[in-house]
Amino acid sequence: MEAIERAAAALRDARFVAVLTGAGVSAESGVPTFRDAQTGLWAKYDPRELATPEAFARNPKLVWEWYAQRRAMISKVDPNAAHTALVEIESRVPGFLLATQNVDGLHRRAGSLKLVELHGNILRVRCSGCGVHARVWSDESPPRCEGCDAYLRPDVVWFNELLPEDAQGAASDAAERCDVYVVAGTSAEVYPAAALPYAALRNGARVIEVNPDATPLTSSATFALHGRAGDVLPRLVRAAFAA
Numbered sequence: 001m002e003a004i005e006r007a008a009a010a011l012r013d014a015r016f017v018a019v020l021t022g023a024g025v026s027a028e029s030g031v032p033t034f035r036d037a038q039t040g041l042w043a044k045y046d047p048r049e050l051a052t053p054e055a056f057a058r059n060p061k062l063v064w065e066w067y068a069q070r071r072a073m074i075s076k077v078d079p080n081a082a083h084t085a086l087v088e089i090e091s092r093v094p095g096f097l098l099a100t101q102n103v104d105g106l107h108r109r110a111g112s113l114k115l116v117e118l119h120g121n122i123l124r125v126r127c128s129g130c131g132v133h134a135r136v137w138s139d140e141s142p143p144r145c146e147g148c149d150a151y152l153r154p155d156v157v158w159f160n161e162l163l164p165e166d167a168q169g170a171a172s173d174a175a176e177r178c179d180v181y182v183v184a185g186t187s188a189e190v191y192p193a194a195a196l197p198y199a200a201l202r203n204g205a206r207v208i209e210v211n212p213d214a215t216p217l218t219s220s221a222t223f224a225l226h227g228r229a230g231d232v233l234p235r236l237v238r239a240a241f242a243a
Contacts (some may be wrong), residue, residue: 004232006225007208008239009179016095019086020171020196021229022186024211026102029077032212046199052159056128060151062141067154068151071122074104080228083110083198085237090114092241095178099171101193103156116167119195124155163192167183173205185211188217197221208236 011017023033025208045066049055056063066148087110090096098115100107103122105113126133129150137143142151157163171193181200188209197207197217209221210232218224226233 004225004236005183005239007206007225008236009087009222010206010237010240011093011208011240014093014178014180016174016178016195016203017089017093017094017182018171018174018197018200019098019179019182020185020186020193021082021086021087021098021102021107021184022190022193023081023102024185025080025100025229026087026104026106026219027185028082028228029104029106030079030188031074031077031102031104031106051156053161054166056151056153056158061141063152064151065121067156068141071154073105074122077104077106079106079110080230083112084109085233086182086184087111088237088241089182092237097170097174097178099167099193099196101190116170117182118157118163118167118171120154120156120164122156125152126155127151128153129161168192168224171196172199175205176203177202178205181205181207183207183212183217183221186215188215210236 023155027033049064051064066191071172083106085099099109100111101119103119105121105123124133125137125144126149129145130148132147134152137152145152175196178200182196183197201207201220206222208223209217210225210229212228
């Protein structure tokens with residue numbers, strides 16, 4: 001029996017499925033990975049020097065405009081077959097949680113409901129001072145909070161910042177409770193998210209990894225399915241749930 005068929009059988013029998021997705025899933029929609037986004041006027045900047053609280057404190061205008069450019073780019077792309085396959089899995093299993101490292105909001109646009117965004121969402125904006133989310137803002141670069149007059153910032157997790165406690169807690173809980181854990185389009189190197197599939201393995205779950213290339217997780221995964229998430233995940237769903 002092929003690996004995808006054995007993985008499909010595990011998925012079909014699962015009572016709780018947890019999922020972790022990374023940049024590879026979004027890249028198939030045309031969203032550049034973090035470093036690949038550095039083109040044109042931004043090519044001279046290291047993204048790690050823009051995506052930090054220290055960078056925002058030094059030059060809030062520069063950081064705000066970089067994220068504004070990324071928001072504009074994301075607004076032009078659509079969810080792909082990997083996103084819709086995960087929506088299908090959610091509709092088929094009794095328990096489900098999708099934790100994503102992506103900040104583009106494509107999972108939510110595709111229809112995922114039981115979702116935590118570990119690194120935030122670039123389409124949301126919050127105050128750097130009081131933390132209140134802003135629905136509208138001025139054309140200033142960056143705009144200021146109407147409540148406390150501090151600068152507004154993208155609602156994403158920067159380097160040197162902690163993950164949102166509620167999102168991390170929900171993702172950790174799902175990893176400990178699930179009987180199948182699906183990892184798609186992630187290098188399995190960015191912690192603390194990269195620890196989640198190992199927690200699932202320790203708790204007896206079967207881990208299905210979907211990635212074109214081997215990662216540090218591959219040798220530990222129960223099923224390593226090589227290929228693009230937009231190709232492999234729909235095949236996995238068809239094999240698991242076809243009538």
